[in-house]
Structures are given as structure tokens and as C-alpha cells.
Amino acid sequence: MIEQYVLDLQEVDEKQVAVVGGKGAHLGGLSRIEGIRVPGGFCVTTDAFRRIMAEAPSIDDRLDQLSRLNPDDREAIRTLSAQIRRTIEGIAIPGDLAAAITRALAQLGEQAAYAVRSSATAEDLPTASFAGQQDTYLNIVGPTAILQHVSRCWASLFTERAVTYRQRNGIDHRTVHMAVVVQQMVFPHAAGILFTADPVTGNRKVATVDASFGLGEALVSGLVNPDVFKVRHGEVLTKAIAAKARAVHALPAGGTQEVVIDSQRQEQPALTDAQVVRLVQLGRRIEAHFGRPQDIEWCLVDDGFQIVQSRPITTLFPIPETGDQENHVYVSVGHGQMMTDPMKPLGLSVWHLTAMAPMHEAGGRLFVDVTRRLASPASRASLLDVMGRGDPLIRDALETVLDREDFVPSLPDAGPGGRPASGAPAPIETDPAIVTELIERSQASIAALERDIRTLTGPALFDFLLEAFEEHKRVLSDPLSLQAIMAGMEATWWLNDKLQEWLGEKNAADTLTLSAPDNVTSEMGLALLDVADVIRPQPEVVAFLQGVEDEGFLDELAKLAGGTEARDAIEAYLDRYGMRCVGEIDITRPRWRERPTTLVPAILDNVRNFEPGAAERRFEQGRQKAQQKEQEVLSRLRALPDGDQKADEAKRMIDRVRTFIGYREYPKYGIISRYFVYKQALLEEAERLVRANVVAEKEDIFYLTFQELHEVVRSNQVDGQLIQQRKDAFRSYHALTPPRVLTSDGEAVTGAYRREDVPAGALIGLPVSAGTIEGRARVILDMAEADLEAGDILVTTFTDPSWSPLFVGIAGLVTEVGGLMTHGAVIAREYGLPAVVGVEQATRLIRDGQRIRVHGTDGYVEILP
DSSP, X not given: OGGGGEEEGGGOOTTOHHHHHHHHHHHHHHHTSTTOBOOOEEEEOHHHHHHHHHTOTHHHHHHHHXXXXXXXXXXXXXXXXXXXXXXXXXXXXXXXXXXXXXXXXXXXXXXXXXXXXXXXXXSSOSSOOOTTSSOEEEEEESHHHHHHHHHHHXXXXXXXXXXXXXXHTXXXXXXXXXXXXXXXXXXXXXXXXXXXXXXXXXXXXXXXXXXXXXXXXXXXXTSSOOEEEXXXXXXXXXXXOOOOOEEEEEOTTSSEEEEEOOTTTTTSOSSOHHHHHHHHHHHHHHHHHHTSOEEEEEEEETTEEEEEEEEEOOSSOOOOOOSSOSOOEEEESHHXXXXXXXXXXXXHHHHHHHOSSOOEEXXXXXXXXXXXXXXXXXXXXXXXXXXXHHOHHHHHHHHHHHHSTTTSOXXXXXXXXXXXXXXXXXXXXXXXXXXXXXXXXXXXXXXXXXXXXTTOOXXXXXXXXXXXXXXXXXXXXXXXXXXHHHHHHHHHHHXXXXXXXXXXXXXXXXXXXXXXXXXXXXXXXXXXXXXHHHHTXXXXXXXXXXXXXXXXXXXXXXXXXTHHHHHHHHHHXXXXXXXXXXXXXXXXXXXXXXXXXXXXXXXXXXXXXOOTTHHHHHHHHHHHHHHHHHHHHHHHHHTSTTHHHHHHHHHHHHHHHHHHGGGGGHHHHHHHHHHHHHHHHHHHHHHHHHHTTSSSSGGGGGGSOHHHHHHHHHHSOOOHHHHHHHHHHHHHHTTOOOOSEEETTOOEEOOOOOOOSSOTTOEEOEEEEOOEEEEEEEEOSOGGGOOOOTTOEEEESOOOGGGHHHHTTOSEEEEXXXXXXXXXXXXXXHHTOXXXXXXXXXXXXXXXXXXXXXXXXXXXXXXXX
């Protein structure tokens, strides 16, 4: 029917994205909000677009070709998308469709000026704005010109940038349709953009207004710098008035033109403070209607504001839900666990159920609420001390929040909080038998778990797992285990503090911890060198591994000369370490046992870069270096006043470090060992659900929480729509950068190092492993794509224990995330690698292949010419 091709803006609302696209739906929603003025207009619906597409069957073939292209093949995308656009623009608009559009125009005024605006169904969505991907045409006059520009808008669904954006976001071109908004032009005195949340900090209570003279096109196209106002609670907090030399004005006959602003007017504000406050009030009304922060395009006409667009701000990091109106301060769990990627719902819920502290989730990440600990002076000092030793950026961010005296309430001390700042050693003996006993306890608990879970299925499995999670927490909270961890860390801190005070030497403990015993993570890296020793003498095996892509390659190995020994060596390695993987705190991530190809590049690097027996030699060299360092330190201390006493104290602490620091890595190994047992049992349940046609594929269970999965297994019913929504949300979370510290206002507080002792241009970080090294930077974001030569410096986002097999072959380490006692730092010290962690945006600022110098003692990285 003709009526389906055109709908007045007043007839649509935000629920009708499929009919009028994102922009049209939002404009329809805006026009229904009391007190919000929207220029009149109508939408040419997606039915009209489908009718046009049906007129050119050749487009189907081209869409097939387009979907097969790599998003990086820009030349092919450019050529094919241009062909599709030309075809669409060449299609004559059928008479009944043209008549429907011209009839709608006649009602508004045929010879009036209009904006003709693309409105795609995948546009202005909560998870993807598609801003600027399709075209808008301003000041179009007359039915013929408007019909022509409607065709251009349809064609703009296939601009090169729109096609590439969809391919990168995994959106099928056929599922996106184009509506067109035809809207009366307004000729504003000023125009611009209002963000109802600060787009830089994320603070939901601070609105930002960008304003310039004339049409907003001058601002959007970058022709002028706008005036910028920040508003909070009805007051202008700050304003920066720009020199606005140019503006874009509409021409009477149609089209637009750049004009020069009169020199006396250039530095006048485009809006008064009162107008800015009024505009923000309108913005808050719009935000309340749509239920989330908005990016709003506005025009000022005769001292009244008209709204010409509103879309969700998709770049803001979400805020954990609390259900109260109190202020909260959250610290990222991922930055401490070396896993800042988003986690799937099953991963989040299992971590929740097995963690020692209550956690909140947002954007697929976990956060701990530290508001109460910050509010009490005693626990605040302890928290800041521990955070500062681990990650100075988190400490600085927390102090930044505390400096705003009105944000965190001050509570009386509830009692002594945490570790005293003096770092007194934990009250246990320096006895290696303690570590042996703890490891045996952990192994016995895991063996019991494996035995007891074996025969359980269905709801009985979930009941058992809830009990297993309690045992998991009991093992984690074993007082002796916590004392052993703290004993190693506190002795390290004591040595670094005292040896700097007494001998003027920074990070002396780094050398003293080389090749410490019982470190399961560093042993894992060395054990892969032993695997390489088995493979190196077998040229057929080496050649085969270089072409491996299929996960079943271990079965193929046995057919080659020397292949059985190679397979047995890899299998033995996987038996001990196969539960590990990158991002291992998320139970849903594929483990090495499930995806052994991940290890192949590291094995081949070891074959190429090392001689036989390297593992034993490396460990022994580290042990000897530590021993020599100990003798040197003690002899220098004895030469000081009260030297014997200082040397005796230092000796006690060195023994303590070497006894306990290796155990620091073991609890995580135990957690991940247990996780793999849980996962295998849950995947067997998933296979039953697939066989019963409850879920399409077993990985679908990863998008359910543990509790939801329990219910699905009980009822044999699942909400497929929920799984799809979770998949879409998870994909969108990858585009978000989780903050170290987040407030309930939505402000992402980054923190700063505030150091003056680094050369200009150097990248500042946290020194975690002493020494200076120069070499080629290898920027590696996926361990499975590592290709390292001896002497390379690994630059990556974060490293968890799964990266340690790469550590044996590198000369230094730089990461964006990390702290003094996180796994990468511990293993870097263990292997004697100069390392700097917590270097903001290191993987963007350092290019792969550049030469860099890592100052692991002083905590900075120089990019060399």
C-alpha cells in the first residue's frame, strides 16, 4: 500500500527502527517529548528501499561478493561499493512511490527548503552509533531535487566507510535497510552538539555543549573549533570560547555556503550562559525519555532551541547497577588479574561465585566497590598503600577522587584495616616445608574434585558445583596460604625499601628472586624449552609444525619420523599446563588443551632460538646470579655502621623471599586447574543440550549465567533471544576500554604517575624488573601470532601466566596493564628480564619493529630513532 512508503514524523517513535531507521525513530520519539521542538517532516520507509532494491537483481550478486571481502581490502570494497551506489542512483523511482513522497511534500510546502537525511536500521543503536557513515543533504529545494537526494541517501548505505564499518562490526549487509528523513530546514543563529554526559571522562552528571555560529555542519565537518561549555547541576562549570572565523549558511536557492564571520563577532560566545543551562535542561528531558546519555544535535532559532537529532553515546563505559543513589567508587578487577578484555556471562558468574570479595559487573568487566574502605581513615591508608605498591595509577586515581571532599563520605574507623604500612613480616616461620604442604593440599583438593565430579550430570552436577565453589573459596582463603603469599611479598618490599635506604640501590630484590624455587608459572615457560629439545632433532616434525592449523594435529604427529616422541612431549606438557590460556579467569576462554595450536609458535621459536638443555642452564644461571647478588649485598652491608645487624636482617629476608615468593603463583594455578574441571563438566552438559535441540551449539551456554544454565538444564528450555542479545552486547563491549577506577557518576578516573625524573618523550610506567635493555619491539596482541627472535622486547596489553612460555625467548617486557606483584612482573623478575608495566597505550604508541630502550629499574621506555 502507498501509505507504507511515507510516514509523518509524528506517527513514529523509537520502537519503529525497522520501519524508519535509527534516526527517523529517534526523531519521532523526540517529537513526542513535551517541551521539545523538532522541525516538521516525514520518513520514506524501509519498504520503499526494499522496493528499489528489488528493481535491480544484479545488486544481490554484488552483495554476495561484498560479504566475502576482507574488511582491510580497501581497494576491492571501494570498487564494489561504488558500483552498487551507481546502480541504486540509476534506478527510476516508481510512480506510486514518487507520488507518495511529493504528496507529503505538498502538505509541508513544496518550495520550502528541506534536509534530506539517511536513516539506516543499523544506526543510532545503543551499541553502535554508525555516526557519519551515511549521507545528509542540507537545504534541498523542490520535489525533483528532493527525489534525487532520496536516491542518493539510499545509495549511501553502501559508501566505502559504511560497508567497512559493518564488516568490522560483523553486521550482514542484507540485514540493514535504509529509510530517509525529509525534514524542514531551520536557519539557525547558532548550532552544535550537546552531550548529556562528559564524552571524555564519562561523568554522567557533567553535560558538554559544543556551539558555533550558523549551521551545525561547520562544527561537524571540522571547519571551526566550537565554544565548549561544561555544565553540572544547572551551573556552567567551565567555558572555552573559540575564535570562530567561519560558518556555514544556507543559500536561498538551495545548497550551503561557507561564510567569513565578522572579526568583531568571531570571539563572541555563540550562546549565553543562560541559554546553555536551558539547553542542558532540555537535554536532561531527552535523556530521561530515552533512558541513557544522549549525543544531541541542536539549533538556536529566534531564542528557541530546535532538536534535529539525538542518538545514544556508545563510547561511555557502563556503570555498575546498585539500586541506590549513594556515591560509589569502583576498582577494576581486570587490572589486578591481568585480564582487561570483556568476559562472557558464564565467566563473570563463575568468577563471582568463586571470588573472595563481592563484585559488580559493567561492560563485561568486574569491579570491587571500595567506597567503605576509602571512607574510614585507617582502612583508607591501608588500601592506598597496597594499591600504590601494586599499581600507582590506581592509587593516584583513588586520591584524585578523595581530593573531591564531597564525593566519599568520611566514616569513623571500624577497626584496624588491612596490612600496616610498615610492612611487618607475616608471623610464620621461614620453612620450605610450609610451601610443600600447601601445594600438596591444593593437589589433593583438585584430585578429589576430579574424582567426585566424574559421574554427575543434570541438576545434580549443578548442586555439586555449588558445593565445589565453596571448597574452592575455602582453599583460596586458607590462612596459611595467605600468610605464605604475604610473607614473600612483604619480604620483597622490605628488601627493596631497606636496600635502597642503606645501599642506594633500587629494586635489589629483583635479582635476589631469580630462579626462586616452586614457581609453577616460570617452570611452565622452562618446560616448553624441554619440549623444543625433543622436537629440534626431528626435521620432519619441525616442518609439519610450521604448517599446522588444525587442532587435531597431535594425532597426525605419530605418522612422522620422531613424531611419537614429539606428541608425547607436548601431551605431557598439556597434562601439566593445558588448563591455562590467555584471559584464563574467564572460564569460557579456550584452554591450551582445547586449542593446542596456540603453543606451536612458541615451540617453534624455542626450536629456532635455543640450544639443547637451555631450560636447566637458564634456571641454574639465575640461581647463581641470585646467590652472587646475595653475597655482594651482605658484604656491602657489613661494611656499614651496625653492618652485622643489617646484614643479618637482610639475610633473614632474602631467605624468606626465596622460600615464599615462588608460591605467589601457585594459588592462581590451583584456581585455573579447578576451572578446567568445572568447564569440562559444563561442556558435557552443553553437548546434551545440543543433542536435545535446546541450544544450537555448545558455546551458547557461555552467554548464560551459571544460575540461568542450571535452570536450562532443569527445564530443557532456553530463551534464544536472550543468548543473541548477550552475544551482541559482548561484541560491543570489546570497543570499550575499562577504567582502572570508576565512580557511580560514570567518571573513568585514569590516574597519573606525576614524575619529573624521566627524559622528555619517554613513556612512563611502573618499574617491576630491574635492568636496561635495548632491542626490537614486537607488538603482539595474540600469543598464537607470536614470532619472536632472540633479543626482541615483547610489547602487549597485558600478560597473565599463559604468556610465560614467551618470556624465555625475549629480552624485555612492556605492558599497558600490570603492577609490582602481578604475574608478568613476578615472572619477568624470575627470568631477569628488564620490565616496565602500566605504560598507558603502549601498544598504540610503540610500533611493531621499532627499536626501544626499556629502563626496568627506573620505569620508563624510550623510543629510539
